[in-house]
Amino acid sequence: MMAIRIYGDAGSGSLRRVTTAAKIMGIELERMAVDLFKGESRTDEFKARLNPHGLTPVLVDDGTVLYEASAINLYLADKVNSPLAGRTAEERFQVLQWMFWSGEQWRSFTTTLFDERVGKAVMGLAKDEALVGFAEGKLRAAATVLDRHLDGRTFMVGQALTLADIDVAAPFSQVDRAKFPFKDYPNLFAWHDNLLRSFPAWAETKAEVDHRMDSFLASVGVTL
Structure with missing residues (x-):
């Protein structure tokens, strides 16, 4: 096979x-x-x-x-x-809910900020400040929802890691480079910090992303 x-x-x-x-x-x-x-x-x-x-x-x-x-x-x-993918039928639909939410209300706006703050820096282009402001406003609205949801929770759904956590955590891959305002949301930040401490695979892939991105940015002489 x-x-x-x-x-x-x-x-x-x-x-x-x-x-x-x-x-x-x-x-x-x-x-x-x-x-x-x-x-x-x-x-x-x-x-x-x-x-x-x-x-x-x-x-x-x-x-x-x-x-x-x-x-x-x-x-x-x-x-x-x-x-x-979820341990029960109800959990599975909650996992799907947050995965779909993450694509529509969360990662689309972090991608925009990454493109403006990192992508355009690499290409030597000026940021579109109106677009940056729009995306950051949308991102803060979503982060407020997440911060409330994560109050008293260790995971997005149920009592264990699911694909919902992985999807929602994805923007932390570029949080420092694209300057997402996640530190303003303590429950969100604590939740992600726990993922890094508790799941070696998440920490290992963070190191891989960081090495690749930092090496590339250094090779083209870009300091963010």
Whole structure:
């Protein structure tokens, strides 16, 4: 049987979501490096074979080709019947609720801030301050909801780690580089601090992202 392959860049917070979940579930992935900074995901061949959007991560498992990190993690959890997808029917729907919420109300705005504060710095372009203000306002509104939800909680859903935690934690991959205001929300910050302390896989992938990003920024002479 062919190994499950995952295509992505080590500096990607989205790849980090998949590699962390796979480690916790005991699933071995064959890593296929895609250099996003060199545009390797935007070639005609990549788009035709793996993802027409030219984005990573992408999973290939025999005849299955799947993109979007959340979908990949649900696919992997289904393969091994992992409790990361929720331990009961009710938990599973709560996990899905927060995963969908994270994509629409949370990570979309952190991605915008990353693009403005990091991406444009790399390209030597000026930030769009109106867009930065809009995205940060949306992000603060979402963080306020999260901070209330996490009051007295260790995890997003139930009493154990789920894919909801991994999805919501994803922006912490770039928190210092993109200057997300998460320290203003003590329950949110404490929750993530606990994830780093309690789950070695999350700390290991943080180190991988940091090394890749910091090395790249130094190579192009960008100080954030």
